Amino acid sequence: MSITPARTSAALLVLAGILWGTGGLAGSILSSAAGLHPVSVAAYRLLVGGVCATTAVAGAGGFRFLRAHPGRLLVTGALLAEFQAAYQVAVARISVSLATLITVGCVPVCVAGATALRERRLPNNRTLAAVAGSLAGLALLTGAPGGTEGWRTVSGVGMSVLAGAGFAVLTLITARPVTGQDAITSVGLVVGGGCLAPFALAYGMAVPLTGEVLALVAYLGVVPTAVAYGAYFLGLRHASATAAALATMLEPLTATLLAVAFHDERLTAAGVGGAVLIAGALALYYVPSRGGSAR
Template identity: 55%
Template sequence: MPTKLFLILAGVLWGTGGLSGALLQNLAGLHPLAVATYRLLLGGAIATLALAVQIRRLRFTKEVVRRLLAAGALLALFQASYFGGVAMTSVSLATLVTIGSSPVILAIFTAVRSRRLPGLRTSLCVVLAVVGLALLAGTPSTRDVWHTVFGIVLCLVAASGFATFTVINRVPVLPAGPTISLGLLIGGLVLLPFALPLGMALPLRPDVLLTALFLGLVPTAVAYGVYLIGLRGASAVAAALAAVLEPLTATVLSVAFFAESLGIVGVVGAVLLGLALVVNYSAESGSAQGEPSLPAGRPGAGVGS
């Protein structure tokens, strides 16, 4: 299978994460924090088992342990905030805001760190994304305006977790696979003490158990694995397909299964966010920022929902 097809598949699989998480929350009556915990624990356990041989060969130095703890904490922050945003708004809106704002946050961070104004391409990306976010914030919702605003704030927190994860993992410390697999597992353990008091009991019904397994396996463990395969020798533009397809898939699925509608204003906002992603990733930046970018072929991790 060509490299680009692996990246396309990863983006589509990531796009099912918000929908399956929302479905699990509805079926089992779980708090969003519990859903995030299940995704991290199940996805991390599956990925860790798949990479058991590689992980056993690692040397767990202080630097490696610090990197894994940081990765776990940031993945926990992202998942908890993202599913909180989904609960407060909708699958499509939360995914669009989270993925669309991540490049903006990275661009601002880079400009501050380098003490230089961003270039024309980056500035255009930021303007498009900010306008798109503003239009999405005014999208009609089944919730009141404060639920929508708070949900968007949570999505921006999730995007900040994406951005920070990407920045700290640009310097290689350990291979990409163990970074993600152990990071997911650690992130789940970080959330566990907070999620348990909220209730994590799953009804022993086939639909609930299969949905939980799907959430941990398909949009988490398998999606990251396919993405890692696809990144081998892929260009930045090709890698960007995964990031762009995630919110697109999430929106299509949420409209089809949850009868969600962005409205005309929301659609315009979504289009502007999509243009911002295209502009951002058309530059040879070396990584896709929709999900944490994990360049294959060298150690370390380089984000979606």
């Protein structure tokens, strides 16, 4: 069986989805091991990942496109900062699996709502069904974290929704392709880290100089950030829409499996039902039908 560009791109997108799914657990472990606030964890992820990704893009000569899109660069950085900070706080407040599932489940709801307002018409039936499934799944997940304090659950769910909304806005902005999008995203990671740096410094960014902590910082910045984004943008060049959708759906699946296996997290029956509903809604929303895209 020959290795075609389409197969290579699909494999890269699958890799990106799996690597993204490890970010929440890695950030949670780093926060516990180093005593870092979630905002500081997010800042480290963006700064380390951004420097690595930017170095790779610089070697490929990608910076020549940045001057044409300064506004997009700044907005990308700000949204990445908001998304990562809200997501890491959500992970700390509820759990890796729930925060990831709620965050990703909110994206199609927010995108569909914003698109309907912009175009002044209702989404098609397929999109409406996906949104309904996501909302039902989110409702079940909201009541899933048994044993946690009420305010932590409410704030954790709220932060997850905020993270999902930020990623949805970023999705809408990047839906219009521009030359040098990989460079914009790479430098945007650094910009996002810079946006979070003042808050992270206020919370404290000092970490124990142990091998475990330094390895966690390096992993969080390199693997689920620099490498994952690099694989994603390389994969988009020749991939089908179905393969791109798979990358999106693999992230919450990976995060949930890792959290259950290594972080002793358990979903209630309602949580499992919510996860299944969101997975189905994501498949319905992202994977195009034979007649065209769901969007």
